[in-house]
Amino acid sequence: MRRATAIVLAAALLVTAATAAAEVRIGVLMPLSGKGAAYGIHQEVAMKMALEELEKSHIKGETVKLIAYDSRGDNTEAINLTRKLIHTDRVLAIIGPFFSAECEVAFPIAVQGKTPIITASSAKPGVAAKSRPWAFRNALTSDKLNGPLVDKWLAGNKGQIKTVVILTDVKDAFTKADGTLVFPAVLKAKGITVLDNISFQTGDIDFSAQVTKVKGLNPDGIVVAGLYNEGGNVVREIRKQGLPQPIAGALGMSEPRFVEIAGPAAEGVLVVNPFWPDNPAPRIKKWVDEYKRRANAPPSNTAALMYDSLHIMKGCIEQAGVTNKPDDLGKDRERIRECWAGLKDSPGITGTISINADGDAVLEPTVLVIRNGRYESLR
């Protein structure tokens, strides 16, 4: 009797093992708490939308398991979780992490572990290029975003803007590069003088001194390179101190939380991102409506990119001949990497996605303006 039980148990274990093997595992890293939680929470909604579809359609006939962790936007956490996903969870590939600073430290870990890693957000130029060939970025770098933003901004103000002051969050890797390198270069190319570059830091709450300084310089326009929390409060302080100048903001501020925080002060602020939420194409409108229903908020660009990344991942796993056998993990990861490297004209919610030689996605930027507390596309 006891032996019979043992055999049944062993058989049950075998069955479990077999089901466990026939499961496509993909790792996801998002900031669900901490400095950028709103970004991650939006990505999570999109991830669940994609997951429900993948659960129905399966990936090459196998069930799908997304192993999602909260990186808290913290570099150390990003490193540890990337290691865990590669070596303990043995995922085929990783989507994430969110912030450029996290990517800068997590990508080398993925290169060591020979695992494809794709961020659906990081926008600091050159981050994926430094970790060839395993790192990719399904996001548009800010050097390709800020040109169109500044063009629309200058045109909208009919050539009134000749001088600009930039306010930069120097603690965040992305906004620092954006405010101190990318924006100055773009503005210089258009013949605009940057009077001063004034810094603040992620986590600051008082921006009165910086804004008073801007007031003293009296520029024609103000550029804010910040994330949504600090960016929102900087814009609020600018209007509070009575500065009327037009404001353009960095990619980090194209997140609905920015409008909530800045409130009425956000009116007329221009931002840019690679997603067109008002796109009338039926497929995209349907997706946006479904997203709004679930999240009770319009989708941000990084949510759309997360959704697209998961679908591209499904396509890659199915087309590249991934066997998903434990012994083949190394080869499978290589296959997925090659697929991402050669990605061309993949139709996504964000647009037609191709990956260039730097590992970065090629997407079309959309400039957004805040009117009546909502983002409207300027297209």
Next chain:
Amino acid sequence: MLLQQLVNGLMLGSAYALIAIGYTLVFGVLKLVHLAHGEVFMVGAFVGLQIVLWFGVGAGVALLGALVGTALLGMVIELVAFRPLRARGAHFLAPMISTIGVGIVLQEVATKVFGAEQVGFPHRMEAVTFHLGPVTVTSVQLLILGTSVVLMAALHVFVTRTALGMAMRATAESLLTARLLGIKTNGIILLTFAIASGLGGAAGVLIGLSFNAISPFMGIDIGVKGLAIMLVGGLGNIYGAMAGGLILGIIEILSVAYLASSYRDAFAFALMILILLFRPQGLFGSAYHVEG
């Protein structure tokens, strides 16, 4: 612009001062560094915010509600985390560790209940801006300054002119002697916690209103600053805390205005070390008791 920057510093400083007073009161009476005070301040901000969201009332009611709410919280903290330790004659470091624990618990609970996101008061409570010549001040800034001054004055009167205040000073002087003289020291300690925490809670609402950045982690940075101010002002001295707060606020603002924001805290704290080098007892420090 210098004038405006000084006003900015004065406003930031008076908020700091309110926090530092809480530290200094508890230290003055108990010789205890209350490391959860930053979290009490954070809870105050959330209590004020919830009152506004639920009842749609104005800043005044929120301020009062937060004051009462955190005063009660302060009493609970004393009863749960300190009194048992005192009764059992624990090592003098034990209560300090206990305050760290209280702080972590409050932070985690706030994260669970309110989420980790930064939130702010509704925009309808947006400040009215006054332009006085070259200087711009907002109604919220005036409220901070006014509340700080009123609360500090009230505290001064309480400590110097009332029997309870005298009992508090006696307890600060020597717990044992005060008890021998018939003062109910446990009650006085409870009262001290209530007052200190209430002030911290009020500061939470004022800073939340002013900076629109309420989060479960808002108490960490400001807690450290409050501690530093208490030291620079002179341990246990209420006026020292007020002066220290204003000094830190103004130094911070000036270092952002004329250096860079990256040096904000470094510069401010370096200067505080300098002050301590010349006056180790702090600016107003003389003895280890609450001074009127």
